[in-house]
Amino acid sequence: MTNQVFANNREVSCKSAAGKSICAFPDVCFTPPLTPATPPGVPIPYPNTGMASDTSNGSTSVKISGKEVMLKDKSYFKRSMGDEAGCAPKKGVITSRNMGKVFFTAWSMDVKIEGENVVRMMDLTTHNHGSNPGNTGPWPYLDEVAMPGIGALCGPDKDREEKACEGCKPKGNKPACPPYSPPKPPASTATSMAADQATKMDALAAIKKAKRSSAQQKELESIREKVYKATPEYEQFKADHKKYFEDMAKATESDAYKCARARRCMLVPFKSKDKQQQCCEGQTGHHLIEASAFLEPGTRGKGDVPREQFKNSKYDINKAPCICAEGQNNTAASHGLMHTYQGVRAEKIAVKGEWTLKQATDTAGQATKMVFPNSDCSPGCISAQLKAYHEQEGVGVKPGEKIPASPSGKLDDETAKNAWKDLDQRAAEAEQLAKNRSSNR
Known part of the structure; x- marks a missing residue:
């Protein structure tokens, strides 16, 4: 399509785009009836959607497909939909509006039009504004990514997620996370x-x-x-x-578990700008490319000082893609297993403590498949999502560039070692079979 203009590998939002910020939740609005028990109406959470085609107050001199482009703080989607029933006099609990405007809260840091930052696919929005703030928490705007093959690589995973999460939040009312109430440890x-x-x-x-x-x-x-x-x-x-x-x-038989299991394949930032955790309770966002590869040892959470190699990079530990893993630290449950499986591989193939970005992303994809077999994530899709962030302009890591490997976890774990050994053996057998077929032609 002629409106496919990208900034940092992500499509720019404009009036001619097909992008949407879908089902921001919750958009709590007061809803009839007004009763003595609930004088302002019944507060009901609604999913709220905004469309790029409703762009207003955009660029005037630079246009895409002949129409205006969304700009930082200045532009907005003039209306939203989904909360029409919240029409009691008070309407939104924060903004006193329904069907209000949609504003972006994140944007490109280095691509500007008419002196203002452009907004892109996956930048966060808030919905149902009268003024500031909005009536919802941050929610991503979705359009297209300029990553060759990412649609084909992630299409099956995305389709499976949409099917498993049908009726779950934010698109429906059913919980998207399974209940989490682990037993308390003994007192003494x-x-x-x-x-x-x-x-x-x-x-x-x-x-x-x-x-x-x-x-x-x-x-x-x-x-x-x-x-x-x-x-x-x-x-x-x-x-x-x-x-x-x-x-x-x-x-494990509930819709919430099936949804959470499928959503695991769709990576999320470690934290949103307002520190809203995006994983389910009991889970932690695990950086599939270790944050320690980009930060000086000992500085994580203490200034996050970048390594000399990345002093000019705009790598952001809170925006870097993570997989939702169970366990609050890097030794527990599936979170610990991810560190172990990735660490065992890094220790074997890294040379003098370094490996390439491609080796790191390939390892992350395969480790995800090993640790979470029930999620059935495509290693290629995991790798493509990691490359989309780390290779984008600003972060700027090249596919063949060496980065610190930082192996962690239980590096003597025999199960993990055998899993990688089996994978290497199957890969070698497949390569030999391909050579044999080629020589027989």
Whole structure:
């Protein structure tokens, strides 16, 4: 189409574009009836959508396909839709409007028209404005990305996500995240010890060991007393865990779980501009290209000082693409597994602590497939999304450029090592088969 003009590999928003900011949620508006119990009406959250074709107050001298271009702060979509029923006199709980304007809250930092920054696909918007602020939280504007093959690579994953999430938020009312209520850890140190060792027998073995020396008799009594006290707490902990896993088993059949599983393939920024976490509760955004590759060691969260190699790069740790993984740190659950599988690979193929961006993105794609087999993410799609961010102008990493590998996780994990060994073997067999076929022609 003639309106396909890109900034930083992302299509520029303009009146002639087909882009949309779809179903920003929640747009809470007061809705009839007005009753004594709810005098202003019933506050109901609506999904709200804005269209690029409603662009207003855009550029005047520079146009795309003969129509105006959206500009930072100055331009807006003149109306939105989806909250029409929220028409009680108060309307929006914040803006007192419904069907209000849509404004962008993010834009290109280095591409300008008429002196103003242009806005692009995946830049954030807020909806149903009267003035500032809007009546919704930030929501991405979606159009096209200038990445050769990304549509074909990610098309099946995107189709699967749309099917799995049909009826889920933000497009519907069903939750898009499964329930998260892990059992609380036991209160006492002794109980925690018993839980970590998975059985009280290990704790009792400590008593037996202490008997070997009369000098350790006091320690024996101390351990015995702690274990005795820990027993009921530990039994409760086991019961809570049993119920938790039973609940999780049920949750895996829920629409929310299926949606969250499919959405895992669509990478998200680590944080939005207003620090709104985009992963489900209990999950953490895992940088598939480690942030430590771009930051001086020890400076993450302490100034985020860029390495000398990237001192002129506009890499942003909060905007860099992440996969939603379970676990609050890099050693727990699937978050820890991603570090392990990527770390094991990095340690093997990185040379003097460095590897190319292509090696890093390929590793991320394959590790995702290994750690999350039920999500069935295409490694090519994961890699393409990572390249779209890291190779864009401003961040500016070249495909063959060497970056620090920063391996982490359990680097001696035999399961991870065997998984990569099996993958390499299958790749070698496929390469040999291709050579044989070529020589037989």
